Amino acid sequence: MVKTGYQEVEVDNHGRIVRLLKDVPPIAGKNIHLTLDLHLQEYIESLLAGQRAAVLVEDPHDGSVLAMVSMPSYDPNPFVKGISYQDYGKLLHDKNLPLINRVTQGLYPPASTVKPYMAMSALLCGIITPQTTFFGAPTWTLPGTQRHYRDWEKNRTRYAGCH
Numbered sequence: 001m002v003k004t005g006y007q008e009v010e011v012d013n014h015g016r017i018v019r020l021l022k023d024v025p026p027i028a029g030k031n032i033h034l035t036l037d038l039h040l041q042e043y044i045e046s047l048l049a050g051q052r053a054a055v056l057v058e059d060p061h062d063g064s065v066l067a068m069v070s071m072p073s074y075d076p077n078p079f080v081k082g083i084s085y086q087d088y089g090k091l092l093h094d095k096n097l098p099l100i101n102r103v104t105q106g107l108y109p110p111a112s113t114v115k116p117y118m119a120m121s122a123l124l125c126g127i128i129t130p131q132t133t134f135f136g137a138p139t140w141t142l143p144g145t146q147r148h149y150r151d152w153e154k155n156r157t158r159y160a161g162c163h
Contacts, residue, residue: 002029035064044069054102070102119162133161 005026010018048071057067122128136158138151
């Protein structure tokens with residue numbers, strides 16, 4: 001159990017310590033063991049410098065987080081010391097929104113990242129084979145709706161497969 005330590009002291013009329021009355025040492029908490037790879041974290045930060053971006057790298061074997069970068073970032077130290085209204089206002093009104101953690105707070109459509117999962121499901125269910133190919137039109141409409149989903153390249157058409 002974590003406990004804050006403290007000392008009770010007797011002082012004279014000038015605020016100088018005369019004697020120690022009570023000394024209660026702190027009790028430390030448990031250690032936190034991070035899975036972050038510092039070199040990978042710093043490398044990704046250097047690649048994303050000056051951009052608005054988010055990167056999360058997980059170990060595929062156990063899901064542990066190896067790197068998590070949200071850019072632009074900011075120096076958190078002024079928050080510990082007591083940030084001024086002026087400095088907080090600068091961060092709050094920055095057009096690049098550095099206070100938003102783009103990894104945990106960003107909302108992004110799945111886009112093409114969902115395609116491998118859909119293909120794997122279709123393969124496992126026997127709906128397609130590894131040789132199946134698909135025609136990729138520049139737009140797709142969800143049946144029964146008016147909602148159109150567009151490719152990131154407006155006029156691109158192509159065939160794609162599972163291989």
